[in-house]
Amino acid sequence: MKYIYIFILLLSFNSCKDNSEADQELLKQMQGVWSTKMAVMNPVIYQFDYDSIYNSHGYYNGYYKTYGNREHKTFIPTKFLGNSIKFDIKDSTVHYFDSINKMKPFFKILSINKKEMVIKYESDYSLDTLGRQDNNIKTPLDYDQIISTSSGCYGSCGIINIAIQKNGTVISANEAFNGKKGVFEGKLDKKFHQFLEQKINNAELLSLKDNYEENITDASENILLVIKNNKIIKSIRVYAYPMSYFYSSLELALSYSGSIMNNKKKYHESEYFPLLSLININGKQLSKAQTFLFWTELVKHPSKKISIKNQQNYKTEFYYYYFGGELSEINPCKLISIKGNGQQFELTFENNEIYYYDLDYNFIERYLN
Incomplete structure (x- = not known):
């Protein structure tokens, strides 16, 4: 009987050793960047780096949860905790460590090869296939500023304009x-700024087309501008199009950026007009992103009352992608008219408030030609 117990102990020891070795082999095989294949419009990207998981949708704060109904206006903020969590593998199951360092099962690896990893989530037992992404280091994007805007839809799409400087300074219009x-x-949180720079480089923005669009209705219009040396070097418009994993991840991170700020303060809110108005300059209607860029440049150069030579009236047009009845929540005064000569401008709002700006340069020549 004693020998039987010894034999069972040896089998148990060898089994544990085999499992441990198999888990270590899985850890090696899963290193790198993987993306889900279930979600087409908004895929999740996982990056496994030694014992840390980076997730394009979570682990860091900055997003606000809504109930998906226009009648509910309560938002639930969360705290920024970083963009990675520690993990371990036991018996082919990936476990992550929560905020109190407790191990929780995440998903079980059913199979893995160089291109695909089939997993089963522990939360709902659903299956998913992760595809391995190109792990080559991307060339850093040389830029001075990125502007990202998103429109409304008939649901509760986030409507936000973001301008992010290379140094992490942010202007956000929620x-x-x-x-x-x-x-x-x-100013962006330092950890999130580093995370965002990684997303910007991974998206390879300069290699993308200018317009991606599906012929459907009720979707958000998203526009991204890359600015370098006072020129728009890239403009990307996306409407209901299933973009690449890396671009979708960047758009999501950009939408969070306005909420992850240090020293957050109100910024020229009484002068804000991009919410409803698009500007038409010399017969060319600016996009929402160009209109937001124009506004951010104006408010940097306030002026006392000036006499504008060779001025003309610029047409303002209603921004037709804005849906719903909440049209004046952060736009207390409607823009009535805008006059200027490309460098100097006079803006009149419905309460007869008049603002003057002198850019010291010609906006039309710099950004629109």
Whole structure:
């Protein structure tokens, strides 16, 4: 009988050793970047780096949860915790460590090869296939500023304009369904800034086309501008199109950026007009992103009352992608008219408030030609 117990102990020891070795082999095989194949419009990207998981949708704060209904205006913020969590593998199951360092099962690896990993989530037992992404280091994007805007839809799409400088300075106009409404300025959290730079480089923006569009209705219009040396070097418009994993991940991170700021403060809110108005300059209607760029440049150059030579009236047009009845929540005064000569401008709002700006350069020549 004693020998039987010894034999069972040896089998148990060898089994544990085999499992441990198999788990270590899985850990090696799963290193790198993988993306889900279940979600087409909004895929999740996982990056496994030694014992850390980076997730394009979570682990860091900045997003605000809404109830998906225009009648509900309560948002639930969360705290920024970083963009990675520690994990371990036991018996082919990936376990992550929560905020109190407790192991929780995440998913079980059913099979893996160089291109695909089939997994089963522990939360709902659903299956998914992760595809391995190109792990080559991307060339850093040389830029001075990125502007990202998103429109409304018939649901609760986040409506926000974001301008991010290379140094992490942010101007954020939260129009609807994206946390606390208003126009703010601040500085990106250092950890999130590093994370965002990685997303920007991975998206390889300069290699993309200018327009991606599906012929459907009720979707958000998203526009991204890359600015370098006072020129728009890239403009990308996306409407209901299933973009690459890396671009979708960047768009998501950009939408969070306005909420992850240090030294956050109100910023020229009484002068804010991009919410409803698009500007038509010399017969060319600016996009929402160009209109937001124009506004951010104006408010940097306030002026006392000036006499504008060779001025003309610029036409303002209603922004037709804005849906719903919350049209004045952060736009207390409607823009009535805008006059200027490309460098100097006079803006009149419905309460007869008049603002003057002198850019010291010609906006039309710099950004529109």
